[in-house]
Amino acid sequence: MPKSVEELTKVSQIPARRTKTPNESIVQDGKEEFSAVINNDLFCPEPLSSFSTQLSPIVISTLTNQMGIERLTKIQTRALSPILGKSNVLMKSETGSGKTLAYLIPLIEMLYRQSLEKKISRDDGTFAIILAPTRELCVQVDKVLKKITSSLNFMVCGGIMGGEKRKSEKERLRKGVNILVATPGRLEDHLRSTQSFKCDKVKYLILDEADILLDFGFEERVKNIYQMLIQRKLQNPLISQNQTEKTLSESIQKVLVSATLHSKIQTLAQQIDVVNALYIGHGSDGEFIEKVFNLITDKLPSNIFTIPAHLTQYAIIVPPQFRLVMLAGFLRSKTMSESLEQEPGKIIVFLSCCDSVEFHYNFFKYFQSKFKFIKEVPLIHVPLFKLHGDIEQKERTNIFKQFSDAKEGVLFCTDVAARGLDLPCVKWIVQYDPPGNPKEYLHRIGRTARMGVKGHAVMFLHPHEELYKKLLEKYKLTIHEIKGETCLESIILSFRRKSMRDPIEAAAWLQNIFEQELVNSGKENTELYSLAVNAYFSYIKYYSTHGGDVKYIFHLNNLHLGHLAKSFALKDSPSKI
Incomplete structure (x- = not known):
């Protein structure tokens, strides 16, 4: 009788039936090659206070006092200037690196600057939409969003997602939600059926976990959502005056966030009219890069999972x-x-x-x-x-x-x-x-x-x-x-x-x-x-x-x-x- 688990393991092992011989020389996931590297450098060495030229005092104060943040992570630091500069961004970074705040911090900063020029209220409707593939992720992003806007009482945030009551969501959308977190199915539903949903002023569209949106088959819904947003803008004569569908599309800044690069991520980007995007993440050799890619003609870096x-x-x-x-x-x-x-x-x-x-x-x-x-x-x-x-x-x-x-x-x-x-x-x-x-x-x-x-x-x-x-x-x-x-x-x-x-x-x-x-x-x-x-x-x-x-x-x-x-x-x- 075996006296150890190791001996029992050897006795109980059944020879594996190989239905397909694996490629021993290259690692692939379907048609996508990728590898993993160790990341020893998560945080930026400079304190949060050193970003005073890019971030307003009230934003820095909220991050420090309400959220206990003393330093930004590398991805948060690298994404800050490009997003503030209105670039379309494709952001890729490992899980647990702070990707959510990497887009929320510049988003809140931009809306705060906008409020200084013209006061923002919930009556203005929605300025930013964050799409997330799961209800749990929506809840999480909404929770972080409420923390980071806790000192900005005029800024109304909220979420809509499957499984919640549509009637109460319709009422919130009618009153106005400045920053909206949503699952694709529920957002598409409200765009079709909730006429009081004021979204003709949307300036920012963020696809969180873009690769999962693809894995879950949301590509067509994302396309429909984007087209309906453009149509809402066209239907407002004050906004669409002297504007074409193309210029209205270009007026929306897009950020795609992901931990891995899906083979169809470029197709998804094209569905929301992103041709050129600044890629922020690891290159094919494992180094951290910032480079503009043409998503129609250029090949993105192979997947490096840190x-x-x-x-x-x-x-x-x-x-x-x-x-x-x-x-x-x-x-x-x-x-x-x-x-x-x-x-x-x-x-x-x-x-x-x-x-x-x-x-x-x-x-x-x-x-x-x-x-x-x-x-x-x-x-x-x-x-x-x-x-x-x-x-x-x-x-x-x-x-x-x-x-x-x-x-x-x-x-x-x-x-x-x-x-x-x-x-x-x-x-x-x-x-x-x-x-x-x-x-x-x-x-x-x-x-x-x-x-x-x-x-x-x-x-x-x-x-x-x-x-x-x-x-x-x-x-x-x-x-x-x-x-x-x-x-x-x-x-x-x-x-x-x-x-x-x-x-x-x-x-x-x-x-x-x-x-x-x-x-x-x-x-x-x-x-x-x-x-x-x-x-x-x-x-x-x-x-x-x-x-x-x-x-x-x-x-x-x-x-x-x-x-x-x-x-x-x-x-x-x-x-x-």
């Missing part, structure tokens, strides 16, 4: 029958106060689908509240949260706020939380179900190590998925391996006598408890058992949908379905479920 120097990445190779036990041990060890060096922190666990989020959240909630181990010790003592796309918008917003405000906790979520969101004090990212697309892996780990704070990321891999770790290492990522035994130490010491040192025995002991409790819950309350069964089948479906470029790693034939069932605490084989 990784914070203070982010440490790990991988755990886990046999499927012990995945749930390892996750429990890992979460317990990282939420114990001594493991966080007496400082509270948060963990985000990324899962493959909504069913899996529901199962894992409710499973650990059950072992937190209804089942007590030796000495009445709960398995995980910190608050637990869940977030996925099937949750109603109002509840999602509340959960997002609760987790953001919490000092510690564990969030189980799908990729709805992977892109653009700034969740403070996240110390660990756990990719329990790794994404097939390496770019999604990079976006996920971007939820930690933000703004110069240390962070860690770990992914759980089946034995046959170790090839994925090797694939990521081709992107110049350094991924350290964690031995499975370390995840079980807290279980051994907390719940069993100290003489018990065999990790396999500890894992089997805890797995048996998990399975027995799920059987008991199935007799008394079928909800948790049903969640496990649904999550199991959804995981199989998720696994079968991996793209062809990584199918040689994530192939359904590589899974032992009986062992996989145990990773959802199911004692019976799949045929008996």
Whole structure:
């Protein structure tokens, strides 16, 4: 019998079926080549006060006193002058580098200068529109926007997004919103149906997370939105006098913000009449550049994804029958106060689908509240949260706020939380179900190590998925391996006598408890058992949908379905479920 997790891993490994031979010499994502570099230089060395020639005293005061900002980041510094100079900008920078403030600071400065010439009121309608791909990102941008305008009471900010009541949004738009944050679908809807929406004075259009707008299929909606904005301008005789559609289009400054460069980003820019744009970001060689590109004829730099120097990445190779036990041990060890060096922190666990989020959240909630181990010790003592796309918008917003405000906790979520969101004090990212697309892996780990704070990321891999770790290492990522035994130490010491040192025995002991409790819950309350069964089948479906470029790693034939069932605490084989 194997005496360690490492030995068990070797025994349980199934030879991978290679459906496609990977290109060993070049790293690609579809047709897009990209690589990763370490960024050791996040902040500008000069203090915020040194920007007094570019920023008004009230803006500097708000940033310093209301937001606690002493220095700008590099991307904020580089973007300031071009945006203030009315250039169309394509901004690319890593997650956690301060991209939101990189466009908000000059935007607020420009509107403040405008107010000095002619007083701004909400009756003027909308001057700036910020498009964001998700409702959570809209909420986040709106929150930052309200902070930065807290000293400018005349400036009205607000958001409209799917899941909210259209009637109340219509009323806000009728009264006037100077800076509007919106999801594409809801903005398009109001442009078509809300005639009282005053948007003929729009001067600034910002596409936040432009690459995700493309990934989510919003290209056509963005085009429609832009055309309707131009039509609204044309319909106002005071604005359209002696103006053509082209000159009205040129009167709108556009900023596209992204962490990666999508192959269609140039097409998206052309949809909103951007031909020449100042690119601010890393060049193909990894150096930081500012260069004007013709988006019709020029080729943009290849994707360089920058990784914070203070982010440490790990991988755990886990046999499927012990995945749930390892996750429990890992979460317990990282939420114990001594493991966080007496400082509270948060963990985000990324899962493959909504069913899996529901199962894992409710499973650990059950072992937190209804089942007590030796000495009445709960398995995980910190608050637990869940977030996925099937949750109603109002509840999602509340959960997002609760987790953001919490000092510690564990969030189980799908990729709805992977892109653009700034969740403070996240110390660990756990990719329990790794994404097939390496770019999604990079976006996920971007939820930690933000703004110069240390962070860690770990992914759980089946034995046959170790090839994925090797694939990521081709992107110049350094991924350290964690031995499975370390995840079980807290279980051994907390719940069993100290003489018990065999990790396999500890894992089997805890797995048996998990399975027995799920059987008991199935007799008394079928909800948790049903969640496990649904999550199991959804995981199989998720696994079968991996793209062809990584199918040689994530192939359904590589899974032992009986062992996989145990990773959802199911004692019976799949045929008996």
